[in-house]
Amino acid sequence: DDAEVLVGYADALAMLEGGTLNDRVTALLDRALKIDPEQPQALWLAGMAAEARGDLPGALEHWHRLKPALHADPQAQSELQALIDRVTELAISRGLAVKDHPQTVQRLNRPAAPVTLTVRIEIAPALATQIESSHTLYVYARSNTGDRMPVAAVRRSAGELPLELVLDDRSSLMGTSVLSDYNTVTLSAHISRTGDAIRQPGDLVSESIPVDLTTTDTITLMIGQAD
Known part of the structure; x- marks a missing residue:
């Protein structure tokens, strides 16, 4: 069988x-x-x-x-x-x-935690012509400890760039932990031409930014280079 x-x-x-x-x-x-x-x-x-x-x-x-x-x-x-x-x-x-x-x-x-991260994602002008609405934008918050797996993520159409979004406990990926369980995370973003959540050679990527989860500031991720 x-x-x-x-x-x-x-x-x-x-x-x-x-x-x-x-x-x-x-x-x-x-x-x-x-x-x-x-x-x-x-x-x-x-x-x-x-x-x-x-x-x-x-x-x-x-x-x-x-x-x-x-x-x-x-x-x-x-x-x-x-x-x-x-x-x-x-x-x-x-x-x-x-x-x-x-x-x-x-x-x-448990009561809902007030942890939210406001993230603005922008595309470098030199790369803007490479973006199509069929491309997929992934924004991740990764743990800074252990296996550094994504704790939270959001998927959007790259055609919406530039855009602002919120990561919070509702964006969490794992049943064992949520964003509010952490003190710090690292934010990053990439654009996939194929829709694959795993970064591939040639994907457009942002820098990785460590973030303290007590911040109320908007964090800007600039997608400015190819992987």
Whole structure:
């Protein structure tokens, strides 16, 4: 058996059933995950199926396993985290046990932190003619410690430049931490011609700027060179 083939069959069957993730679909997904426990589409659909039948903890377990596979797509990871937060909150409200992910629960139960970063992104005049509306702008806040993974990110169309945006806890990518957990971060931006969140040779990039999260100033990132 091939996990990807089984998932494709499950997806097609669900479409034929009007989007319903019934027992036949779930059985196919279970078979796929026994072959490849980290198959991304199987994890996504299995989580949706679990939520549909009221198994919220089961849905969360599938989606938490899916998150590492989305590390190269900040937007998808952010959307998945928002879904995880919503279902976690619903599970807690129903008195269901949400195990093994105390950080997410703790974050949902604490008051909103006032940490926001206002960022203005500009393009050097010499590079302005290289920008097209189909290009993608990524703005990141990275941790200054550990693996320096992005803590928060925003994706916009490069055609909107120059623009001003806000990074805050809603921009966070990881269920285990949010922007307000840090004292300092490093801000940077890049423009991708292909839409890839990972910087590629030839992408247009800004300088990297360390920022104290107590600042209320607007931070300007100038995209002024090719990677």
